[in-house]
Amino acid sequence: MTDTVSHELDGGLAVVTINRADAMNALDVATKVALRDTLIAVAEDSAVRAVLLTGAGDKAFCVGQDLKEHLGLLKRQEETGEGALRTVAEHYNPLVRALAGMRKPTVAAVNGVAAGAGASLAFACDFRIVADTAGFNTSFAGVALTADSGASWTLPRLVGHAKATELLMLPRTVKADEALSLGLATRVVPAAELAATAREFAQRLAEGPTVAYGAIKESLAYGASHSLSELLDKEDELQTLAGQSEDHAIAVRAFVAKEKPAYVGR
Numbered sequence: 001m002t003d004t005v006s007h008e009l010d011g012g013l014a015v016v017t018i019n020r021a022d023a024m025n026a027l028d029v030a031t032k033v034a035l036r037d038t039l040i041a042v043a044e045d046s047a048v049r050a051v052l053l054t055g056a057g058d059k060a061f062c063v064g065q066d067l068k069e070h071l072g073l074l075k076r077q078e079e080t081g082e083g084a085l086r087t088v089a090e091h092y093n094p095l096v097r098a099l100a101g102m103r104k105p106t107v108a109a110v111n112g113v114a115a116g117a118g119a120s121l122a123f124a125c126d127f128r129i130v131a132d133t134a135g136f137n138t139s140f141a142g143v144a145l146t147a148d149s150g151a152s153w154t155l156p157r158l159v160g161h162a163k164a165t166e167l168l169m170l171p172r173t174v175k176a177d178e179a180l181s182l183g184l185a186t187r188v189v190p191a192a193e194l195a196a197t198a199r200e201f202a203q204r205l206a207e208g209p210t211v212a213y214g215a216i217k218e219s220l221a222y223g224a225s226h227s228l229s230e231l232l233d234k235e236d237e238l239q240t241l242a243g244q245s246e247d248h249a250i251a252v253r254a255f256v257a258k259e260k261p262a263y264v265g266r
Contacts, residue, residue: 004019004030004031005019005034005035005038006019007041009045011207012207013049013202014042014048015199015202016035016051016052017053019056021055025060025063027064028066032087039051039095043098043099043101049265050105050107050203050206051099051202052106052109053099053125055118058131059113060114061111061118063118067143088149093149100125103211103215104213105208106126106127109129109198110136111134112131112134113136114136119139120148121149123150123155128185129185130180130189130194131189131191131194132176135179141168141170151168152164152168209247210247210263211242211245218238219238222234247265
């Protein structure tokens with residue numbers, strides 16, 4: 001890990017921050033490697049029960065690919081034939097798989113503009129708490145590229161196929177209030193309240209029934225590409241898993257006793 005990405009764990013909540021505020025939290029190679037490795041690590045860490053992803057500063061969540069560095073990679077490609085966009089397979093794909101596929105809730109605290117792969121990272125999270133000064137811009141077509149980092153999968157599921165096509169082919173900044181109406185934002189809050197609100201929101205998830213949350217994520221993803229009959233079998237499998245969890249027993253005992261359950265995440 002480098003200092004371009006920081007990671008702290010508090011009460012089951014892992015807070016992951018992209019620390020390149022002076023570059024609008026753009027993703028150069030070092031940052032992509034650090035972010036990928038951090039997300040994979042927290043996904044596998046049983047002590048982590050929820051993840052909060054954000055960017056440093058108040059201008060940008062993440063503006064995606066560092067185009068200054070990318071220009072140099074394109075020049076090298078012209079000179080050597082070495083592919084400049086192998087970063088999709090090496091960096092973006094594994095970090096998005098870790099973020100979207102981890103069996104625990106993920107929250108993006110969108111503190112400023114989220115563009116390109118930065119928007120994709122936010123879309124890959126389960127929830128997006130958005131500052132009223134923030135916005136989303138797919139931006140890929142603006143530099144003659146197609147979507148990556150899962151946006152072709154996540155965006156239509158958030159806003160529908162037609163709107164996703166519009167936002168990808170005709171990129172523009174979707175401000176916070178419109179993002180909320182479209183379903184891109186879970187909640188919009190004043191910028192000064194974002195950090196506290198997002199942390200409180202994520203901490204609540206970190207104290208919840210982690211096994212059940214993971215099963216819900218898997219069930220929703222599975223149902224998006226399988227038949228009803230196949231999904232029913234998957235729900236049976238996942239309900240058996242959740243039903244055998246310690247948290248399920250805790251929840252039932254608490255319900256009968258009319259108490260608040262204190263989940264342990266397993």
